[in-house]
Amino acid sequence: MLSKSTEYAIRALVFIQLRNWEQKRPGVGEVAREIEAPEAYTAKILQTLAKHKLMDSAKGRGGGFFFGENQSSLTLYDVIHVMEGDACFHKCGFGLKSCNDHNPCPLHDKYVVVRDGFFEIAKTETISALSDSIRRGDAVLNRIV
Amino acid sequence: MLSKSTEYAIRALVFIQLRNWEQKRPGVGEVAREIEAPEAYTAKILQTLAKHKLMDSAKGRGGGFFFGENQSSLTLYDVIHVMEGDACFHKCGFGLKSCNDHNPCPLHDKYVVVRDGFFEIAKTETISALSDSIRRGDAVLNRIV
DNA sequence: TTATAAAAGGATATAAATATCTTTTTATAA
DNA sequence: TTATAAAAAGATATTTATATCCTTTTATAA
Ligand code: FES
Ligand code: FES
Numbered sequence: 001m002l003s004k005s006t007e008y009a010i011r012a013l014v015f016i017q018l019r020n021w022e023q024k025r026p027g028v029g030e031v032a033r034e035i036e037a038p039e040a041y042t043a044k045i046l047q048t049l050a051k052h053k054l055m056d057s058a059k060g061r062g063g064g065f066f067f068g069e070n071q072s073s074l075t076l077y078d079v080i081h082v083m084e085g086d087a088c089f090h091k092c093g094f095g096l097k098s099c100n101d102h103n104p105c106p107l108h109d110k111y112v113v114v115r116d117g118f119f120e121i122a123k124t125e126t127i128s129a130l131s132d133s134i135r136r137g138d139a140v141l142n143r144i145v
Numbered sequence: 146m147l148s149k150s151t152e153y154a155i156r157a158l159v160f161i162q163l164r165n166w167e168q169k170r171p172g173v174g175e176v177a178r179e180i181e182a183p184e185a186y187t188a189k190i191l192q193t194l195a196k197h198k199l200m201d202s203a204k205g206r207g208g209g210f211f212f213g214e215n216q217s218s219l220t221l222y223d224v225i226h227v228m229e230g231d232a233c234f235h236k237c238g239f240g241l242k243s244c245n246d247h248n249p250c251p252l253h254d255k256y257v258v259v260r261d262g263f264f265e266i267a268k269t270e271t272i273s274a275l276s277d278s279i280r281r282g283d284a285v286l287n288r289i290v
Numbered sequence: 291t292t293a294t295a296a297a298a299g300g301a302t303a304t305a306a307a308t309a310t311c312t313t314t315t316t317a318t319a320a
Numbered sequence: 321t322t323a324t325a326a327a328a329a330g331a332t333a334t335t336t337a338t339a340t341c342c343t344t345t346t347a348t349a350a
C-alpha cells in the first residue's frame with residue numbers, strides 16, 4: 001500500500017492536470033478541497049513535488065500549480081519515488097534484509113510476480129493518462145459520498 | 146507492503162513451526178534472535194498471536210510457543226488480519242474512500258489485478274507450507290549477511 | 291509604489307508504529 | 321514448599337507519519 005502522502009500527491013497532480021487542460025492553475029486551497037486532504041498538509045506535499053520538479057508553481061497573485069512542457073509524461077513511479085522512495089519495488093515481502101533471486105525467502109517466487117506487476121503499473125501509468133480517463137468520464141477523482 | 150510487525154509475526158510463526166517439527170517449543174529470546182527482531186517487541190507480537198489463538202503458548206518452566214492441532218493450516222491472511230487488519234485487500238489504490246467496480250478510480254482496473262494477486266497468495270500460503278520450503282532447503286528464514 | 295494574493299519555508303503539534311522496561315501470573319523442578 | 325524459568329500484562333519511551341501554524345518571499349493588480 002502507498003502512504004497517505006503519496007496518494008494525496010497522485011490525486012493532487014491529477015487534479016492539477018485536469019485544471020490545466022481548462023487553462024487554469026489551481027492553488028493549494030482548491031487542490032486540497034478537491035482531493036479531500038488537509039490544506040496545510042497539501043501545501044507541504046505540493047511544495048515537495050514542485051521542489052523535485054514534478055510540476056511547476058507560480059508565486060504571487062494569479063499564481064498556482066501547473067505542468068510545464070517537459071513534465072507531461074510524469075509516471076506514477078516518479079511520484080512514488082519522490083514521496084516515499086522505491087522500497088516497495090525492491091523489498092522482500094517476507095521482511096528479509098534484501099530480496100535475492102538466488103537465495104530466496106519462502107514467499108519470493110509468488111511475491112515477486114505481484115511486486116513486479118505493481119512496478120509495471122507504476123512505470124506505465126502517467127498522470128496525464130489517469131487524468132484523461134477522468135476527463136473522458138471513465139473514472140472518478142473522488143467519491144460523492 | 147506489510148508492516149514490520151506483520152513481517153515479524155510471519156517469520157516468528159515460521160520459526161516456531163520449524164522448531165516444533167524438531168519437538169521443541171522456542172521461547173521469546175530464541176524467536177527474537179532468529180528473526181532478528183527486538184526481544185521485548187517480539188514478546189508483544191507473540192502475545193498478540195497467542196491471544197488470537199493463531200498459535201499456543203505455555204507459561205512457566207519449560208514453556209514456550211507451539212502450534213496445537215487445529216492451528217496447523219494457518220494462512221498468511223489469518224496473520225495479516227490479526228496484525229494489521231485487511232485494508233490492504235480492500236483499499237482503493239488511488240486513495241479514494243472505498244473501492245468500487247462500478248464507479249472506479251483511474252487505477253482500479255489494473256490495481257485490482259495486483260491487489261487480488263496478493264490476496265490469492267495470502268489466502269493460499271500457509272505457515273506450514275512456507276516452513277516446509279525452508280526445511281527442504283528451498284528457501285531461507287534469514288540472511289547470512 | 292503599495293496592498294494583496296499566493297507559494298515557500300520553518301517551527302510545532304498530534305497520532306500511529308515501533309520499541310523498551312517493570313511487574314505479575316503460572317508452571318515446573320528441585 | 322520454595323526457587324526458578326517462562327509468558328502475560330501494563331506502563332512508558334522513541335521514532336516516523338501525518339497535520340497545523342506562523343513568517344517570509346515573490347508576483348501582480350490597483
Ligand atoms: S527474497 Fe523475499 S521476496 Fe525475494
Ligand atoms: S476504486 Fe480505486 S482501486 Fe478500485
